Amino acid sequence: MAPFPCGVCKKKFKTRPRIISHALETGHNANQCCRVCLRWFNSASALADHAKSAAHLEEEAKQSQSASASVTDSKETLTEAPPPVQLQFGDVTYTCLTHQQQDEIFNQLSAKCHSAEILEKEGYILDVEKGPTRKKEKPRPSLADFQQTPPIQPATIKRRAVVVDCEMAEAFDGSDELISLYVMDFLTGETLIDSLVISPRLITDWRTKIHGIDATIICEAVEHQNALHGWAAAREELWKHIDESTILVGQSILFDFEVLRLIHMRVVDSAILATEAVFNKMGKKYKKPRRRWGLQELCETFLGIQIRSGDGIHSNMEDVLAAREVVLQCLLKPDHFKDWADKAREDFWKPKEGSKNQKKKKKTKEPTHQIAKQAAPVLETIEDFYDSLDDDDIFYDFEDARGFYMERDWFTNVGADIAYY
Template sequence: MTFRSEPALKVHKSDAHGAARQGVDRQVSSRIRGELSQAGLLRSQPEYTTRGPRRGRTRGNQARDSSDYPQHPMPTMQPGPVVFVGPEDFQQSDVICGQILRLGLQQDILIGEEGHIECGGMNWTRVGVSRQGDVAGMLEKLCHLPKILQSSEYVPAPKTFKDEYKLPYPVVDFTHSPDRNPLRPALAVVAISCSKVLLADGLQEVVKVAAVDVLTCRILMNALVCTNPYATVDDWRSTSTGMASYHDMEAARRDGYKVFKGWKAAKAALYKFIDMQTIIVGQNLRGDLDALRMVHGRSVDIAKTVEKAAGGALSKRQLSLETLCRDLPAAHLTTHPTFGRDALQNAFAIRELALWALKNEDKLTRWAKARSNEFMMVNLNRA
């Protein structure tokens, strides 16, 4: 990672994912540029005026008929890597560049023509505009609840992590995602990731949140969350959060990092991109949604997807994001010795796993069943 100014370097030393403004570039070969220019389809200066979708202001908590949900066309083939040569792909890249720039992220972000976006030093798969509807339809099939229950029920928790769900959050804190506003619909699929600390009362509180548009790769947010600076924290989980006290969060805020004032503010920000018809993708997702006090049944939990493929018990280590990314899409996630895990990297990793699972159902099943057999053999030997 490179820094273009002393202030940017200073922010990085305070937090690996600070708010110094970095470049968002789009790699286009000279040949492709020439062809598009001759066709009158290449703009000399990107126009960053397109705003992201907004949510409606009404909320609903009743079960709705499945016909209310968008009907995505069923794909005729599995999604695969594409080379971005169509004008619609370049136009979408321009829009994404402008939207990401407004976030003022620390990372250098590169949108390439080979079908990837580079963020945090790693390449992540992009989906061509012509395939995005197909991918949304395929992800819809992975949702764990039937459509009639998706608007009213919590997403089920993975069996492997059931010990993390013994203490309930106050029910009055929870809200359902807002109804869809036809004039300003939210996004179709969003991947989210939260880093959480353990409070003295046994509940987990979110301290980092990141979200990515699964279809376009647009980064929606990457921020800290400070709910109650006077709450007693039993475990800061410093390896993943990169924090040891509220002083660390205050230092990041002074250096310009975005800090939401509590889970309510973080949830309100997410509701700018998410409504009741959005598919949320996560890893051990119920824990993240509970910490944000969100009820959203239209969801895909990677952990539950792997559990279903395994057909048997798995360990937490086998279902960890690091293990799944390393063994399946061969993506090696990093943990900074000081700043911990990057929530944005986690969100991209969750997205990558979801796309990989769509293309490699048989491989996923074989891998999951093999890991389950290994886990059961270990338990038998211990017995």
């Protein structure tokens, strides 16, 4: 049996050089391949440890000097790291990273990239022929329009990680259409793209109350030549700054990928990070959870800041800064993030005020978890009950859920503090 299987496409390779070449060409398991030293590691954490080693730093310095000498004249080349910029929106000041911090944070970010299995279950389109696994709630773009991010070009240096945010309007057929694109370098905070987008299709609902963009604003942008012509031009503009090795960061950016018709494997989604932390999915078979923490709620409960204050209008720049800050603080302050997740998990399982669950709990003398354990050893905790649900099991109250499981003799009682879905 080949000792080096690819965790994405399942191909097997007999030697390390072959799987390294495969990772460089496809971006598969890129968080286990050191592109500087051309070495392969068994885990993302092992790669992160390697990135701190003296041998890696020495090799990185050599290649950096060589690259600076060979591509000085290229417009797409970053021969020198730009200085940290002041990041502020409204009354909130966001985190700036020093040059020394940027390398360490990038290594940590690489280790947080989600697996292909998780991205598929979350609804990301990774295979044009296979299409999305998430149920179709509204019309989607044609799968024929989706394209993989271009591969690495050694002569051109792209950004290592960027944050992406799109605003959408509703087209005549009910599908989403891109009308605004904002992209920021995750490490430096530098704005790379800030542009409105002219829709090639008829817009029937601008959703102006959400983002403040309407036909008049688009027309003014066209007059000032500050608009991209359609999603294809927007995607090409994005590709000027990224390749398949770039990490794309954002809040629920599968929707941004859809309107850009983009397939990309290196992703850190702040919404997924939050639910993984709360429901302890790391290391287990991943099941898409029913609870989602939105960006505004994460900022308030985890970061302690307010966004979209006043009229509640979404700003591309503010949303990008906020999503970046959530991910950064997950990396910079893991203990604080764990404390937030523990509190969020406790609140999730707490009975809602005035619910049937709460009334039943007052009559129950034994702790809920003891009842669950006595009645059904295979479902020892309420969290086990939650994990046992299939993706299509939606219950409106505890009685509905218990009835479903009693019919199948899976348990007789799991207590009375199952939260509403």
